[in-house]
Amino acid sequence: MPKESDDLSTLGELGESAVLGRIFPRLPAASAQLLGPGDDAAVVAAADGRFVVTTDLMVHGPDFRLAWSLPHDLGWKAAASNLSDVAAMGAVPTALVVAIAAPADSPISLLEGIADGFRDACGALAPGCGIVGGDLSVSDTLTIAVTAFGDLAGRPPVLRSGARPGDVVAVSGALGEAAAGLRVLFAEALDANGAPDAVLASLVRDRTTAQLTPSPPIADGPLAASAGATSMVDLSDGLAIDASRVARASGVRIDFDRGALGADPDLALGGGEDHSLLATFPPGARLPGGFRPIGTVVAPADDEGNVSVILLDGKPYTVSGWDPYTGWKDSGVAGGSAG
């Protein structure tokens, strides 16, 4: 864990200029940066005349709790989850811009830790990717807004809509481990009043890594594209939900092999936030990187009605899961049931 400052000064005491002076030196540089922070805007290289872009908000409450996540965790996860969206297009992440709104009485160490988390996640998961710009603001609710960019290197983007019957369904990365980590936090890191507790969370740290600091296989995104992946998606809302998006966009169904989903197939299918990569490959394709087969793409049902597009060992699997507006008071562990 990198050393954060012991300085207890608050953002409000230091002021924007001093805060920026403390944060800038910690940020990772981007190889694609042509002009970095300090002007009205940055300039980033887009060698093939296009860029991939994705944006995401992490909000205190629904997305994380400060009692459970260290500042370094927050930066790491914000980076990892956005890098994964870029990778899921088959692109190499090139740069991020990051805007943070924090309470004025936050200690400077909060922003230093977040910055270090971004630096370490970029270094570990997407070397060469860095932060080219950002914004600091004040809010009662700690909020981290990340926009991430990627380079397709001349390849077409890998869409959700390209899966074809007969394709192999494969995944790279964990299934259900982030949700299992969240279950541990809800089961073992709430105080007597039901509030998240930092000391209890520290005791279960080794079982919550996949939730707090996921390490998605970013390099496998471009590898999948080069290997001819017909569709790809980042697993943010859970395998069953995200696969159903691929199935609907492609006009197919996806049949998962229960034996390939580990000890707890319902957790693997329902758990969100792994940020693993789900891709489909033509039959017989050699799976690149860390991809392993977990199912098959099958033709759509004759009945176009309200039929499940997700199967488990050939039987319809009912998908349920996360909704940011209706579901945020839940534990985030989406449920599913074989039916």
Add this chain to the structure above:
Amino acid sequence: MPKESDDLSTLGELGESAVLGRIFPRLPAASAQLLGPGDDAAVVAAADGRFVVTTDLMVHGPDFRLAWSLPHDLGWKAAASNLSDVAAMGAVPTALVVAIAAPADSPISLLEGIADGFRDACGALAPGCGIVGGDLSVSDTLTIAVTAFGDLAGRPPVLRSGARPGDVVAVSGALGEAAAGLRVLFAEALDANGAPDAVLASLVRDRTTAQLTPSPPIADGPLAASAGATSMVDLSDGLAIDASRVARASGVRIDFDRGALGADPDLALGGGEDHSLLATFPPGARLPGGFRPIGTVVAPADDEGNVSVILLDGKPYTVSGWDPYTGWKDSGVAGGSAG
């Protein structure tokens, strides 16, 4: 004003999927869009192999009040302020991504209004620019995160650091009008308890347009670049503060002509949020678009110490202004004083 829906359904009642279904059709399309919303990421054209990028958070409380701003105003202003940062590099705005976190009990009309504001601002200020992606989340604090992109069309970006002694200092757009509008709101649109009041705000609507829905001269940014501007900046924190950034980055001083600053030079120098464009041009250059001369770039002082880099009619002008961490409880009308 565009018609918002009378539907009182909340975001939480509708759920993410239905909310997206209501918002997507209202969003403006971008000419540069190669792949739009609906996949893990979007793909945007960057014809000259680079793109300009800027990001900004608008947070309820420090940046706006729902009692004073209509939803349409919020979308408009979020678009306008980011388009202006792109224009200040000399770039043509091409696309935005927008992430919004709102309380789950917000009516759908809030997001519809914000979307319409983005659409109308893009259409009015930067035709061809549109929204290519976004994110919806839940937060106790309404937060709008915008990242904007621009195309330099082969030109170098216009930086803050290029002003040279002898250059003409020129501005396009209003000076102090946004701050004057905020003064009106604080003076005439607070209720008996000092809280922002919607009915009172509606009575002063005609005097608060520059604050609530600024119309910066976006097209003048690329025009200035083509005309040989040596430096340029977006006036977000006030003329004196933003000009001092140009002066420090360029190693020069800027001498404003009091007679060119209107009836209230202190308001013109101190008021923020106009999002007008301040640029410097070589002596004798023909000023393009709406640019008008308001001062001259002069050589740095012999004494490199703590000297004001901003002059008014040749005399040092003391700069003070907005800081998001220390200043957000103030009215936002930054003060300055001739000294």
